[in-house]
Amino acid sequence: MKTLKNLLKIVPLLACAYAGSAQALTINFTYDPAMDARALAGFQTAANRWQSVLHDNVQVNLNIAFAALAPNVLGSTSSRQGTLSYAGFRQALIRDAKTSTDFQAIANLPAGPCLSVMMNGTNVNPAGAGSAATFVDNDCDANNRAVTATWANFRALGLIPDSDKGSDGSISFSTGFASIFDFDPTDGIGAGLIDFTGVAAHEIGHALGFISGVDILDQVYTRTDLDDSAFTLVAPADLYRCSPASKAAGADIDWSADARDKFFSLDNCTTTLSIFSNGRANGDGQQASHWKDNRGIGLLDPTAGRGELLAISQMDLMMFDAIGWDVPEPASIALFALGAAGLAGARRRKQKQA
Numbered sequence: 344m345k346t347l348k349n350l351l352k353i354v355p356l357l358a359c360a361y362a363g364s365a366q367a368l369t370i371n372f373t374y375d376p377a378m379d380a381r382a383l384a385g386f387q388t389a390a391n392r393w394q395s396v397l398h399d400n401v402q403v404n405l406n407i408a409f410a411a412l413a414p415n416v417l418g419s420t421s422s423r424q425g426t427l428s429y430a431g432f433r434q435a436l437i438r439d440a441k442t443s444t445d446f447q448a449i450a451n452l453p454a455g456p457c458l459s460v461m462m463n464g465t466n467v468n469p470a471g472a473g474s475a476a477t478f479v480d481n482d483c484d485a486n487n488r489a490v491t492a493t494w495a496n497f498r499a500l501g502l503i504p505d506s507d508k509g510s511d512g513s514i515s516f517s518t519g520f521a522s523i524f525d526f527d528p529t530d531g532i533g534a535g536l537i538d539f540t541g542v543a544a545h546e547i548g549h550a551l552g553f554i555s556g557v558d559i560l561d562q563v564y565t566r567t568d569l570d571d572s573a574f575t576l577v578a579p580a581d582l583y584r585c586s587p588a589s590k591a592a593g594a595d596i597d598w599s600a601d602a603r604d605k606f607f608s609l610d611n612c613t614t615t616l617s618i619f620s621n622g623r624a625n626g627d628g629q630q631a632s633h634w635k636d637n638r639g640i641g642l643l644d645p646t647a648g649r650g651e652l653l654a655i656s657q658m659d660l661m662m663f664d665a666i667g668w669d670v671p672e673p674a675s676i677a678l679f680a681l682g683a684a685g686l687a688g689a690r691r692r693k694q695k696q697a
């Protein structure tokens with residue numbers, strides 16, 4: 344979900360490191376006939392961005408439409424999801440590993456069948472049922488043994504047969520903001536306007552797999568009728584979610600719904616790469632399935648400012664790489680980007696654009 348940030352922000356146009364090699368990912372849209380040509384073109388541009396950086400030979404099918412959404416919500420995604428054993432998911436990551444990011448990630452994932460999870464709430468909490476206090480859940484029952492991922496993420500890992508042509512999710516854009524979308528990012532985003540293509544790319548990113556089960560815990564952790572095993576919702580991105588406290592307590596991940604900082608790390612917080620949002624209800628007010636807001640971390644930041652141009656970042660790509668998508672090594676990306684920048688420069692001069 345991408346929400347509107349009520350701040351006027353001037354963000355410099357960043358060079359995007361989109362690789363130019365052969366496309367393999369195909370994003371196929373089924374669209375509401377009411378969508379106009381500009382919106383469809385914006386979605387296609389957004390799809391092209393992902394297709395140019397993710398090289399898995401799979402087709403992802405998405406339904407797109409405009410709909411009435413909650414106030415301040417620009418776009419929303421509901422994705423088809425499935426649950427696999429943690430051990431099975433880890434094996435799939437190992438089979439798919441190609442980059443240094445992949446190898447670092449899998450080297451630090453627990454080799455056994457279970458994850459040791461720092462969490463809170465639940466009726467097994469030693470501090471009391473529904474308590475906000477954190478505890479380490481390492482009883483190796485259902486939630487310690489499962490990974491819940493988007494169908495598209497499973498496709499990237501070769502876990503879904505090509506014969507499955509079903510929908511991978513639905514993306515809705517708010518009808519309430521139709522008048523302030525800027526559909527043409529090539530000349531920047533107008534002051535007071537919202538980058539439609541960028542928000543579309545953001546929502547596609549959720550469908551491709553940038554999700555967090557912490558958002559569910561965040562909504563229900565005070566309930567006293569749910570034990571830990573009800574939360575078989577650890578997402579691929581959650582495998583790389585940790586904190587100094589979870590590391591010190593011997594947990595593999597920090598899956599708590601609270602306001603403490605949670606970090607993106609490929610080695611259980613020995614080295615922290617980035618920082619996540621931590622929950623609408625009990626965290627910083629933003630869904631945990633995002634980077635921390637307003638840090639310039641990447642496209643999967645939770646809000647879009649007026650006038651802000653949204654782009655896929657190296658940190659976004661590192662996450663998609665780590666959860667099972669095929670991303671070129673950073674060195675290759677840099678070379679491709681140089682080539683692409685040269686072409687773009689030539690076009691810019693011709694068109695006399697800034």
Ligand SMILES: [Zn+2]
Pocket residue numbers: 344345545549632633644645
């Ligand atoms: Zn979002």
